[in-house]
Amino acid sequence: MNIKILRRVLEKNDSAAAENRIWYNRHHITCINLLGGAGSGKTAILEALLPELQTELRCAVLEGDLATTRDADRIAALNVPVLQLLTDGGCHLTATHVQAALHELPPDSLDLLFIENVGNPICPANFDLGEHLRISVLSVAEGDDKPSKYPLLFRDATLALITKVDLLPHVKFDLAQVREDLRRLNPAVRILQTSARTGEGIGDLSAWIMERALCLTAV
Numbered sequence: 001m002n003i004k005i006l007r008r009v010l011e012k013n014d015s016a017a018a019e020n021r022i023w024y025n026r027h028h029i030t031c032i033n034l035l036g037g038a039g040s041g042k043t044a045i046l047e048a049l050l051p052e053l054q055t056e057l058r059c060a061v062l063e064g065d066l067a068t069t070r071d072a073d074r075i076a077a078l079n080v081p082v083l084q085l086l087t088d089g090g091c092h093l094t095a096t097h098v099q100a101a102l103h104e105l106p107p108d109s110l111d112l113l114f115i116e117n118v119g120n121p122i123c124p125a126n127f128d129l130g131e132h133l134r135i136s137v138l139s140v141a142e143g144d145d146k147p148s149k150y151p152l153l154f155r156d157a158t159l160a161l162i163t164k165v166d167l168l169p170h171v172k173f174d175l176a177q178v179r180e181d182l183r184r185l186n187p188a189v190r191i192l193q194t195s196a197r198t199g200e201g202i203g204d205l206s207a208w209i210m211e212r213a214l215c216l217t218a219v
């Protein structure tokens with residue numbers, strides 16, 4: 001019975017995700033789903049990235065949270081269009097949440113849409129939002145066992161981002177082991193390391209995104 005209900009929820013989500021994908025493609029917009037545990041540094045990455053990306057691409061952000069507009073306020077402070085999506089207790093965004101917000105975006109003046117998912121290393125990974133690229137975030141502060149403990153977070157990621165590397169001298173985190181675990185879960189995944197605090201790796205991440213976004217928006 002429960003399995004049937006879950007299947008129906010996922011089927012409904014997949015059909016909304018397919019419609020979202022058609023919408024992004026019709027408007028030549030690249031969509032990135034950013035997911036990871038609470039406090040892994042997702043908004044901080046957007047704050048570091050958006051000033052660089054905006055020199056070439058017109059960006060907007062959808063912020064998913066259970067409560068508050070704090071993350072949307074941080075993005076708005078950069079003069080980037082942003083909508084806060086509140087899930088009313090839900091632990092992930094669905095493609096239907098996103099679909100409702102798409103109508104409020106100006107599609108003809110947009111190249112790149114980031115969706116910051118609800119901070120949670122488990123549920124968001126099961127819900128396709130129709131994105132072209134999925135960036136899964138793990139901070140060194142969370143511990144090097146997390147790829148093995150939360151494999152779904154990384155299984156379908158286009159890019160695995162290891163954040164807060166400025167904290168490496170202060171925490172026990174075996175980078176080589178984590179990279180090996182990520183590759184075992186997802187052999188095709190690209191892995192980058194960043195610090196929003198020092199700016200390390202932000203240029204590489206920005207270049208990686210720009211290359212893909214320019215490719216997709218040109219189609």
Ligand SMILES: Nc1nc2c(ncn2[C@@H]2O[C@H](COP(=O)(O)OP(=O)(O)OP(=O)(O)O)[C@@H](O)[C@H]2O)c(=O)[nH]1
Pocket residue numbers: 036037038039040041042043044045071118119120163164165166167194195196197198
């Ligand atoms: N040292 C260090 N701290 C960081 C870095 N990035 C983020 N932080 C800190 O980590 C905390 C969480 O950062 P956020 O960017 O809010 O994390 P988040 O993943 O968006 O959090 P939620 O949206 O609540 O899931 C904040 O106190 C940040 O200042 C980093 O690169 N280095």
Ligand SMILES: [Mg+2]
Pocket residue numbers: 042043044071116
């Ligand atoms: Mg955030």
